Amino acid sequence: xxxxxxxxxxxxxxxxxxxxxxxxxxxxxxxxxxxxxxxxxxxxxxxxxxxxxxxxxxxxxxxxxxxxxxxxxxxxxxxxxxxxxxxxxxxxxxxxxxxxxxxxxxxxxxxxxxxxxxxxxxxxxxxxxxxxxxxxxxxxxxxxxxxxxxxxxxxxxxxxxxxxxxxxxxxxxxxxxxxxxxxxxxxxxxxxxxxxxxxxxxxxxxxxxxxxxxxxxxxxxxxxxxxxxxxxxxxxxxxxxxxxxxxxxxxxxxxxxxxxxxxxxxxxxxxxxxxxxxxxxxxxxxxxxxxxxxxxxxxxxxxxxxxxxxxxxxxxxxxxxxxxxxxxxxxxxxxxxxxxxxxxxxxxxxxxxxxxxxxx
Amino acid sequence: xxxxxxxxxxxxxxxxxxxxxxxxxxxxxxxxxxxxxxxxxxxxxxxxxxxxxxxxxxxxxxxxxxxxxxxxxxxxxxxxxxxxxxxxxxxxxxxxxxxxxxxxxxxxxxxxxxxxxxxxxxxxxxxxxxxxxxxxxxxxxxxxxxxxxxxxxxxxxxxxxxxxxxxxxxxxxxxxxxxxxxxxxxxxxxxxxxxxxxxxxxxxxxxxxxxxxxxxxxxxxxxxxxxxxxxxxxxxxxxxxxxxxxxxxxxxxxxxxxxxxxxxxxxxxxxxxxxxxxxxxxxxxxxxxxxxxxxxxxxxxxxxxxxxxxxxxx
Numbered sequence: 218x219x220x221x222x223x224x225x226x227x228x229x230x231x232x233x234x235x236x237x238x239x240x241x242x243x244x245x246x247x248x249x250x251x252x253x254x255x256x257x258x259x260x261x262x263x264x265x266x267x268x269x270x271x272x273x274x275x276x277x278x279x280x281x282x283x284x285x286x287x288x289x290x291x292x293x294x295x296x297x298x299x300x301x302x303x304x305x306x307x308x309x310x311x312x313x314x315x316x317x318x319x320x321x322x323x324x325x326x327x328x329x330x331x332x333x334x335x336x337x338x339x340x341x342x343x344x345x346x347x348x349x350x351x352x353x354x355x356x357x358x359x360x361x362x363x364x365x366x367x368x369x370x371x372x373x374x375x376x377x378x379x380x381x382x383x384x385x386x387x388x389x390x391x392x393x394x395x396x397x398x399x400x401x402x403x404x405x406x407x408x409x410x411x412x413x414x415x416x417x418x419x420x421x422x423x424x425x426x427x428x429x430x431x432x433x434x435x436x437x438x439x440x441x442x443x444x445x446x447x448x449x450x451x452x453x454x455x456x457x458x459x460x461x462x463x464x465x466x467x468x469x470x471x472x473x474x475x476x477x478x479x480x481x482x483x484x485x486x487x488x489x490x491x492x493x494x495x496x497x498x499x500x501x502x503x504x505x506x507x508x509x510x511x512x513x514x515x516x517x518x519x520x521x522x523x524x525x526x527x528x529x530x531x532x533x534x535x536x537x538x539x540x541x542x543x544x545x546x547x548x549x550x551x552x553x554x555x556x557x558x559x560x561x562x563x564x565x566x567x568x569x570x571x572x573x574x575x576x577x
Numbered sequence: 578x579x580x581x582x583x584x585x586x587x588x589x590x591x592x593x594x595x596x597x598x599x600x601x602x603x604x605x606x607x608x609x610x611x612x613x614x615x616x617x618x619x620x621x622x623x624x625x626x627x628x629x630x631x632x633x634x635x636x637x638x639x640x641x642x643x644x645x646x647x648x649x650x651x652x653x654x655x656x657x658x659x660x661x662x663x664x665x666x667x668x669x670x671x672x673x674x675x676x677x678x679x680x681x682x683x684x685x686x687x688x689x690x691x692x693x694x695x696x697x698x699x700x701x702x703x704x705x706x707x708x709x710x711x712x713x714x715x716x717x718x719x720x721x722x723x724x725x726x727x728x729x730x731x732x733x734x735x736x737x738x739x740x741x742x743x744x745x746x747x748x749x750x751x752x753x754x755x756x757x758x759x760x761x762x763x764x765x766x767x768x769x770x771x772x773x774x775x776x777x778x779x780x781x782x783x784x785x786x787x788x789x790x791x792x793x794x795x796x797x798x799x800x801x802x803x804x805x806x807x808x809x810x811x812x813x814x815x816x817x818x819x820x821x822x823x824x825x826x827x828x829x830x831x832x833x834x835x836x837x838x839x840x841x842x843x844x845x846x847x848x849x850x851x852x853x854x855x856x857x858x859x860x861x862x863x864x865x866x867x868x869x870x871x872x873x874x875x876x877x878x879x880x881x882x883x884x885x886x887x888x889x890x891x
Contacts, residue, residue, distance in 0.1 A: 257845040263581050274579055304686045307713070314612065315578060335641075353712065378686050381790040428862040429844030436580030436611060436677035439840065488578070491614040492640050492709070494683030 219326055222343055226283035229290075229461075234450035236509055238568045240279055243269040244505045246513075246561045247442040247482050251522040253531075255417040257425050262440040262486050267562045270484055271440070274319040276501055277327070277371060282343050284371045284393070284452065291392035291453050292368070297400045298455075299364045301376060301388030308376045308388065309363035310353060311490035312497055316366045341369055363388060372484075372501030375399070377407075379494055382431060386410055387495075393452040393502045395445045395481060396536065401456070415530040433496060435489040442561075445535045446544075447481040450504050469540040474547045475508040478540065480520065507544065512568040515557050521548035578611050580677040583622070586610075588671045589645060595730045598698070599664055600637070602647045603673060609643040614680035615709040616702040616767075616795070619646065622674040623662050630659035631822050635701035635769075635795075636678060637734075639708040646675070649734075651698045682767070682795045684709065689763035691717035692756060694778050696770020697724075700731055702795055703769070707737070717741060720756055722774060754781040769795035803858070806882035810834065810891045811853050819881070826877040834891060836877055843879035850877055855887035 227233045236244070245268045247253075262271070270276045291298055301309060317339055321330040329340040338349045346369065350357040358365045367374050367390035376388035384407045391399040402410045407427045408418075417423060433439065447454055448465035469477055486499040511517045524537075524545055532538055558564055586603040593599050613619075613636050623630040634648035652664040667673075682702055684691070691710060693703045700721050710717045718741050721731050725746040735742040745751055757766060757778075766787070768778040775794045782792045802822045808829075809816045819828040826848060829836040839847035843861035852875050859869045861876035868874055875887070 257840065259840045259842075259845060261841060262579065264579060307686070311612075318578070379683075380685060380687060425844045425846075425862045429840060429842050432842060434677070434679055435614065435617075436578055438579060489680075491612040491617070491678070491680070493686060494614060494680055495686070 220277065220279055220281070220324075220343075222282040223279050224282050226280060228283070228287045228450055228452040232449050232451070234280075234504065236505060237279060241505065241509045241512060241568060242563055242566070243278070244503055244509075245270045245442055245482050245484050246480075246510075246516050246519075246563070247444040248516075248519050248523050249560050251519060251557065252526050253523045254528070255414075255420070255422050257422055257429065258441045259426065259429065259439045259487075260441070262438040267560055270501075270503070273323040274438070274488075275316065275323070275370065275372075275486075275499065276484065277320070277324055281371055285344060285369060287452055288368060288390075288392045295457060298392045299367070299390045300399060300403055301361065301363050302378075302404065305363075305376050305378060305388045305493065305495065306355075308378070308490055308493035308495035308497075309355075309361060311492050311495065312374070312376070313362040313366040314352070315488060315490065315497065316370055320370075344369060364390065372499055374500070375498045377430075377496040377498060379431065379496065383407055384427065384430060384496065391455075394455055394500070395447070395483070395502075396454055396456060396459075398456045413534070415534050416528065430487060430496065433487060433489045435491055438486055438488040440484060440486045443483040443485055445481050446537055446540075447479045447504065448477050448540070450479055450506070452502060452504075466536065466539045469543050471543060471546065474540070474543050475511065476506055478507045478544055479504045480507070480510060507547070508571060511548075511551065512571065513563045513565060515564045517548060518552040518555070519557055521545065521552040524548070580611060583674040583676055584610060586646075586673050586675050588667060588669050588673060590669055591667065594649065594734075595727060597652045598649060598727075598730060599652075600647055600649045601663065601667065602645050603675060604645045606672075610646055611677060612640050612643060613638070613646065613678035613705070615640060615684055615705045616682035617678035617680045617705065618682075618702070619648070619678050620676035621648070622676075623659055623667070625662050625666065630662060632659040632663075635705070637701050637704040639705050641708075646678075649698065649701050649704075682769070682793065684767075685765045685791070685793070687763075688765035688791070689716065690761060690765070691715060692760065692764060692766040693717065693719040694722070694753065694756065694766060694768040694770075694774070695719070696722045696768075696774035697727070699768075699770025699774070699795065700734065701769070703767070704734060706767075707735075707742075719743065720745060720751070722750065722770065752781075753777050754784070757781050757785050757787070760785075765791045765793065767793040767795070803881045806885055806887065808882070808887045808889055811888055812891060824878055825875070825881060825887075829877060829891075836891065838878055841878045843876050846876070848877045849874050851890035853888040853890055856883040857881075857887070858883045 317330045320328040327342050331338040335352045337352050340347050355361055373391045373393050375386050377384040378387040386402055389399040411423050451462055454462050482503045484501040488497045585606040589604040590602045591599055618633045618635045620631055620633050636646050637649055638647045650660055650663050653660045695703050720743050722745045723731050728744045728746045732744050766782055768775045805821045807816055807818050817828050817832040819825050837847050839845045846863040852873055857872055857875050858881045860879040
């Protein structure tokens with residue numbers, strides 16, 4: 218599988234972002250039912266399943282090169298987006314080993330890893346990187362090992378230390394986040410960093426999820442999908458940069474709604490790491506415009522139903538208040554109310570041309 | 578690393594260490610083994626002529642060693658037979674199935690000093706700790722309690738640990754309380770060995786005012802198996818046996834029953850099934866105390882029967 222990377226995409230200012238038809242069809246649409254509510258929707262992260270994005274330990278797609286460049290831009294402005302507390306050095310090497318071995322095994326045409334004892338040679342062809350280093354010796358890499366490898370990966374990552382029957386977010390690379398701040402959360406316990414989420418605490422979601430994750434075993438990672446919506450194809454919707462993107466929510470009109478509004482899905486994966494016993498939490502972000510969602514009949518109808526019935530607390534927490542009605546006014550005429558299959562799969566293998574879907 | 582199948586391996590060598598101790602080395606059939614945590618254990622499937630054993634053993638090899646794994650096994654008279662088979666019948670070249678290395682005995686990331694206290698064969702997890710602690714430049718000391726006639730064997734295994742390892746034979750042994758007295762704040766203690774030793778370590782640490790988070794006892798803690806039982810499916814009238822090494826969910830799946838599930842770890846609640854008759858041993862994180870007491874719902878992925886049989890609404 219040779220991925221054709223879209224190298225000139227921009228996730229800020231003038232925005233340039235396109236999904237191929239195959240890219241649209243592999244989007245991990247998050248709604249398996251017509252209504253959405255929080256649950257412990259965790260399942261084993263085994264290869265396969267209803268979406269091609271689940272086929273590998275870490276998914277790489279056509280946006281890889283552009284997303285790595287965007288990450289470098291964010292870090293240049295704000296190096297604090299990558300922080301790891303000092304006791305997490307074993308977890309840094311665990312992360313580097315896991316990502317390098319997974320990339321090289323799953324995408325051999327793009328990545329290679331050769332080992333000669335502790336001396337490793339890493340080749341990343343899409344980014345043009347060749348690096349020889351000594352595993353366990355940070356000074357042999359251009360930057361610390363966690364930062365080094367997560368600069369070469371799509372999506373955010375955090376490191377959770379496990380102690381006193383709790384998890385603590387003691388490190389992370391967070392540049393493509395849905396309005397949360399690593400700089401603010403670092404060092405917090407599981408319930409502390411989930412504090413702002415509405416409703417879920419009351420139904421015990423976090424108590425159960427924590428007890429489950431404390432027992433997460435090496436070799437048996439788990440995954441879940443989470444979602445929100447974002448105006449414009451912007452990856453960095455951070456509290457730090459709120460002035461740059463918060464006002465975008467006021468710019469949605471009936472004429473531009475299908476191009477401006479994006480469904481933002483996080484494929485979240487959790488891996489137990491061996492040396493450190495920490496948990497690596499991957500938050501892989503996918504953006505799909507309303508215009509592209511509409512080309513999948515099941516998804517456009519289901520999105521209409523989910524947004525119509527979404528509890529008000531979630532509408533507010535996910536920041537949809539200002540433009541949800543505009544989205545619904547656009548989607549409702551395109552939903553005939555017919556029953557839909559359960560599950561997230563698109564139920565079609567080709568897409569109508571993009572332009573046609575705009576005809577009423 | 579996604580490990581969705583057992584590791585296939587073969588026995589590369591068996592070294593007798595003493596009349597009752599053998600070290601067994603496994604090599605992978607293909608490629609390399611996964612990186613194992615310090616303190617990890619593996620589930621080894623031993624196929625005898627008449628029965629199969631699944632026994633858990635601590636790895637004595639460090640994380641970086643991926644071309645082979647090694648375990649040390651004591652021949653136990655009162656064992657279920659796995660150690661006899663391993664001592665008397667297993668030979669180099671034999672194929673074995675190994676489960677992924679599991680860690681329930683990790684090194685604490687924030688400890689400022691580590692005290693390792695082993696008893697007899699309970700030394701084994703610390704043999705994988707030592708190279709890691711040394712590489713991290715950690716402050717640690719190891720105390721091994723054993724019989725006088727085995728002190729030489731354990732001294733040999735600990736030779737590379739340097740002066741930080743102390744062997745305490747039957748005579749002239751230091752007390753656990755003495756070891757734990759006057760340790761600096763931030764010290765963690767780890768113990769593995771006979772239950773009596775581990776209880777003594779825990780009691781001494783509590784008596785000296787240590788916080789519970791600084792006391793670590795090895796346990797293979799496998800809540801997965803248990804006594805076998807049978808389950809009757811009320812709607813079809815079928816009866817499905819659940820073996821001691823199987824979950825209820827796995828038994829249903831093996832029997833071709835369409836049973837709902839998602840997380841397979843007792844957290845999501847998707848597999849909850851109505852129980853019509855029988856007593857439940859609840860191991861899930863979902864049900865409330867009232868629901869548990871009611872005894873009408875079971876999480877099939879982790880919970881089992883406390884009675885010989887269950888009747889499910891399936």
